[in-house]
Amino acid sequence: MGSPEPLPPPPALAEIAREAPVALFLDFDGTLVDIADRPELIDVPGHLARNLLRLADALAGRLAVISGRSIADLQRYLGDVPLAFGGSHGLEARLADGTSAAHSTTGIDASLVSELESFVARHDGLQLETKSLGAAVHYRAVPQLQDAVLERLTALSRQHALAIKQGKCVVELLPPGASKAAAVGALMEREPFGTGMPVFIGDDVTDEDGFLEATARGGFGIAVGERVSKNARYRLASPDAVREWCKL
Numbered sequence: 001m002g003s004p005e006p007l008p009p010p011p012a013l014a015e016i017a018r019e020a021p022v023a024l025f026l027d028f029d030g031t032l033v034d035i036a037d038r039p040e041l042i043d044v045p046g047h048l049a050r051n052l053l054r055l056a057d058a059l060a061g062r063l064a065v066i067s068g069r070s071i072a073d074l075q076r077y078l079g080d081v082p083l084a085f086g087g088s089h090g091l092e093a094r095l096a097d098g099t100s101a102a103h104s105t106t107g108i109d110a111s112l113v114s115e116l117e118s119f120v121a122r123h124d125g126l127q128l129e130t131k132s133l134g135a136a137v138h139y140r141a142v143p144q145l146q147d148a149v150l151e152r153l154t155a156l157s158r159q160h161a162l163a164i165k166q167g168k169c170v171v172e173l174l175p176p177g178a179s180k181a182a183a184v185g186a187l188m189e190r191e192p193f194g195t196g197m198p199v200f201i202g203d204d205v206t207d208e209d210g211f212l213e214a215t216a217r218g219g220f221g222i223a224v225g226e227r228v229s230k231n232a233r234y235r236l237a238s239p240d241a242v243r244e245w246c247k248l
């Protein structure tokens with residue numbers, strides 16, 4: 001079997017929106033902002049939050065930022081803006097007015113965080129990111145440790161009955177049920193999203209769940225970058241191209 005056909009670029013957003021009321025779901029890292037060496041080193045364009053609000057307005061409020069980061073973390077970069085968010089891989093979601101649309105209260109145990117801390121301390125170059133509902137081990141600086149990270153976190157996920165997610169140079173542990181499909185689903189059940197046709201844009205493997213959910217609800221996914229996507233219909237080359245397509 002040859003490699004899959006490259007995905008075409010999407011029609012202009014204005015053209016799609018003329019046919020159907022678009023509900024836009026935008027992944028954050030690698031989609032709205034470029035990937036950086038470490039999670040805290042991202043360069044968020046100063047006008048991004050303002051332009052997201054403008055676009056949300058143009059879409060009658062049907063826009064949400066959906067991320068593996070917690071909502072609190074997203075707000076550190078975008079401000080406490082009246083936008084809808086899905087955070088922690090769908091374990092939390094809120095509408096633009098701050099109303100909760102999904103909220104998990106179960107995080108991970110302090111004992112697990114200690115185990116992760118000692119694992120990371122034994123391997124130079126690894127970074128532990130503790131989040132409100134999970135933890136991530138980043139190996140971007142030491143890609144040769146990918147297998148060791150995956151093996152250790154797989155063992156810990158079984159021991160602690162947690163979900164495991166792989167992303168770009170990262171392996172994460174989260175309470176079961178975490179998925180970007182859940183975030184899309186929770187928001188699509190609420191106004192103003194309910195009447196929309198979902199379009200999910202994302203760059204990473206965890207965004208495939210968002211593509212599938214958007215497709216199941218009559219919309220589609222747009223993959224970002226080089227990664228081969230099984231479930232998206234279109235492709236944009238980079239976060240720059242996403243911001244241009246969205247006029248952000």
Ligand SMILES: O=P(O)(O)OC[C@H]1O[C@H](O[C@H]2O[C@H](CO)[C@@H](O)[C@H](O)[C@H]2O)[C@H](O)[C@@H](O)[C@@H]1O
Nearest residue numbers: 028029035036037038039067068069168169170
């Ligand atoms: O769902 P996303 O918004 O794409 O978030 C996924 C993870 O993104 C962050 O890690 C990734 O971006 C970092 C900054 O560019 C990069 O250094 C890292 O290698 C990437 O994996 C974030 O730190 C995680 O918490 C998110 O789950």
